[in-house]
Amino acid sequence: MKRHQTAMRKPRIIIMRHSERLDYVLQNPDWPSEAFVNGVYTPHMRQLPTLLPHRTDPFDHVLDTPLSRYGKDHAKRTGEFFRSLHLIPDLVYTSPAMRCIQTADAVLHGCGVRRNVPLKVDLALHEPIRRELPIQSANFFSSAGFNIDLQYHPSFPSTDSRLILGESRLNYFRRTHYVLKRITDRLLNRTRKGLFSSPPTVLIVTHRAGVTLLASMLNLDSVDDKLTYLNELESNKRNEVNFLSMVVAEYDGTSGLWSFISDFAHMRKTQRSKSLFF
16 A cells, blocks of 8 residues: 555646736736826726736836736636646746746635745746846745745846846756756655655746746656757747646656646546646
8 A cells, every 4th residue: 555655646747837917918018107106006907907016116017017917817716726636736936027926826826825835936937038127036026925935045046137138049948957957856856755745746837938848858868859859849839838828747756757648537536647738
């Protein structure tokens, strides 16, 4: 019986794109001039979120866009869906983009573990950028009421957006592989040591390109021509990644590989996941 239970404890990873971003539905970069009256946020349109973290310059919300009201609600309902599958994250890593932080927070809210699972914020999970962005620190998000792991040491020890400004595709691949390897190694080490009482689940919230790239890197060691493989997947699959698209993968300790499926009925019956892509 003990051997059977050990075999069932297969760690899982959910790699998710953030929910619907506000600028996608508004398409009006001047919206803060109407939404902030004498410095006070007044959501005068139904697409605007009910609350926003305070920023000295309201137009920073344009450069680092939050979720739309629907986007936040959709993320919460996704968490509720996870809860119905018993797919509850034990560890959460997220890009410091406002939309990713809000997505991770809302998903955990829907899972019912928002106050129990802190967010580990890491610039290495941000998408490449073409201009400097007002990316905020972990302390900023903590002060704004998000549950943040302030003891976490990120792969990039800074939130200076210049670190990822205009980087080459190869450098993007390298930093993405580095942060994923760091996450998976810690997960597997903690699993082998028996530090989890049930199959551990990690949630990673990132951007459109990051979902495909991170998923393709899970079994990268088994690929011969790694660069060609990553280039083809990143170029051909990124347009299939919509808001809240995700991959859920389960690790097989025997083969040393991550496996992928898309059978919700199977997940409900067994309370286990091998993979999910939608």
